[in-house]
Amino acid sequence: MFPILYQNGPFILYTHDLFTSLGLLAGLAVYYFELQRRNMLSHQIFWISVAAILGGGIGCRLITAWEHPAYYTSISSVPLSYYIAHSGKGIIGGIAGGYLAIVLAKRAFGYTISTGDCYAPAIPLAMAIGRIGCFFSELPLGTPTNLPWGMTVSDAAIAHFQVCPYCYEKMHPSMIYEIIFHLVALLLILRFRHLVMVRGDTLKLYLLASAIFRFLVEFVRGNTEQIAGLTGPQVVLIPLTALLVYHFVRQWRRGVYRMPPAPLAAGVYAPSEADLRARLTTDIHIAE
Amino acid sequence: MNNPNLIQYIEQHRAQYTREAIDKQLLDAGYSRADIDAAWNEIEAGATGEQAVPPPAVTQSSQQLPPTQQRRLLATPVFWLGLFGVLVLQYGIAALFFPAINYENGSSVFVPIVGVLTCGVPIALLIAGSLLLKSNRPLALGLLYGLLIFDVIIPFIGAIIIFGICVASLSGV
Numbered sequence: 411m412f413p414i415l416y417q418n419g420p421f422i423l424y425t426h427d428l429f430t431s432l433g434l435l436a437g438l439a440v441y442y443f444e445l446q447r448r449n450m451l452s453h454q455i456f457w458i459s460v461a462a463i464l465g466g467g468i469g470c471r472l473i474t475a476w477e478h479p480a481y482y483t484s485i486s487s488v489p490l491s492y493y494i495a496h497s498g499k500g501i502i503g504g505i506a507g508g509y510l511a512i513v514l515a516k517r518a519f520g521y522t523i524s525t526g527d528c529y530a531p532a533i534p535l536a537m538a539i540g541r542i543g544c545f546f547s548e549l550p551l552g553t554p555t556n557l558p559w560g561m562t563v564s565d566a567a568i569a570h571f572q573v574c575p576y577c578y579e580k581m582h583p584s585m586i587y588e589i590i591f592h593l594v595a596l597l598l599i600l601r602f603r604h605l606v607m608v609r610g611d612t613l614k615l616y617l618l619a620s621a622i623f624r625f626l627v628e629f630v631r632g633n634t635e636q637i638a639g640l641t642g643p644q645v646v647l648i649p650l651t652a653l654l655v656y657h658f659v660r661q662w663r664r665g666v667y668r669m670p671p672a673p674l675a676a677g678v679y680a681p682s683e684a685d686l687r688a689r690l691t692t693d694i695h696i697a698e
Numbered sequence: 699m700n701n702p703n704l705i706q707y708i709e710q711h712r713a714q715y716t717r718e719a720i721d722k723q724l725l726d727a728g729y730s731r732a733d734i735d736a737a738w739n740e741i742e743a744g745a746t747g748e749q750a751v752p753p754p755a756v757t758q759s760s761q762q763l764p765p766t767q768q769r770r771l772l773a774t775p776v777f778w779l780g781l782f783g784v785l786v787l788q789y790g791i792a793a794l795f796f797p798a799i800n801y802e803n804g805s806s807v808f809v810p811i812v813g814v815l816t817c818g819v820p821i822a823l824l825i826a827g828s829l830l831l832k833s834n835r836p837l838a839l840g841l842l843y844g845l846l847i848f849d850v851i852i853p854f855i856g857a858i859i860i861f862g863i864c865v866a867s868l869s870g871v
Contacts, residue, residue, distance in 0.1 A: 411756065442778075446773060449742065451772040451773060453772075455772075456772060456843075459712075460847055460851070464851065464852060467852075503718075522713055524713075524714075527716070604718045605718075606715075606716065606719075607715055607716060607719035608714060608715060608716070608719075609713070609714060609715065609716055636700060638704045666714070669715060669719060669723060670711070670723075671712070671723055671726070672704075672707050672708060672720075672723040672724045672726070672727035672729070673704075673727060674699065674727050674728055675701070675704075675727055675728035675729045675730075675733075677728070
């Protein structure tokens with residue numbers, strides 16, 4: 411457990427911040443590569459991307475604000491920037507805020523092309539790298555467990571944290587679960603994204619799978635329960651997941667997944683019923 | 699000249715469907731791979747000559763670069779070096795010294811250092827960007843765009859509007 415990666419007097423390099431930054435940079439690099447590959451680089455995409463980063467930064471802060479309002483209402487003698495730098499953050503809010511910012515920015519520019527497919531491989535890579543930082547800097551790792559892969563931490567690591575429930579027992583390595591999920595998701599995206607017919611659906615499928623997985627992992631994550639036995643992320647994930655499901659259901663009902671066939675090329679004819687019957691008879695004779 | 703039906707089908711569906719899905723439908727309809735690729739090239743070349751693909755509602759100002767030059771600029775590593783260089787200088791160095799600032803008694807030797815970095819670096823970068831516009835345009839634009847994003851847009855929207863209003867309302871100010 412290394413919450414502080416390097417310290418030299420007042421100079422402190424936090425593990426979580428370093429891996430978050432690395433994840434963000436890796437994700438941006440993949441995103442840029444995808445834009446270039448699809449010939450989509452333009453000044454509008456640039457500003458839409460800036461809006462995404464801004465929306466993500468604001469969203470990741472706001473998503474946790476409702477969990478501890480007393481923290482924000484106690485602002486009195488320290489600068490606002492101190493609270494911003496030391497308040498909680500949530501990746502779910504980051505993704506939701508970035509998504510909303512992209513939608514609004516595209517409407518402002520009148521940009522109608524779907525850009526989700528460019529984010530689809532970038533986000534799971536960034537998440538996997540960022541979660542490494544979480545694994546090395548946060549306790550508890552998860553709820554207690556007797557499973558063979560349950561992990562314990564040293565007393566020296568526990569000493570870094572004022573409050574650490576479950577830390578003297580074997581814990582679920584919940585961050586490891588998430589890292590594995592995002593890496594598998596990345597591989598599946600790279601391998602099978604050509605099968606997704608609608609623009610932007612690759613990202614939405616990943617977000618839906620990620621939301622469901624995160625909801626389930628929260629049961630072993632060890633976060634504080636907020637409402638009805640659900641943690642803060644679980645409460646937030648319910649409406650977000652519902653929105654994604656609604657999107658796919660609406661697309662299906664509108665017939666979007668029944669792509670209209672292309673007009674036949676010159677010299678190509680559609681086989682008649684008689685032709686099909688004759689071909690079927692020939693095939694049966696050959697099989698016999 | 700490509701089959702007009704082929705081009706029309708691609709233009710009708712490319713905003714909603716992926717290229718792979720469109721290509722599969724066209725291949726199933728009997729078109730050759732060469733004809734399909736030629737049709738895509740013709741559509742993209744025709745759209746690239748005026749605006750991005752598909753043509754969004756953009757008003758061209760005299761100061762705006764043509765789309766091909768915009769893509770070249772964004773594809774230049776030096777531009778991104780300038781942009782993220784501003785990010786590193788503005789936020790990275792300040793963040794490194796931030797934990798050392800003692801807010802309890804309000805005194806710390808690092809407060810003036812952060813102050814110099816916060817105020818002096820943007821001015822220096824603005825001057826550098828302006829001077830480099832003619833000799834190294836991608837780097838200059840990277841610096842200037844970086845200043846616009848990280849010194850104007852982010853602090854104004856994130857800190858003043860969102861957090862300022864929310865915090866003020868919660869604390870009853």
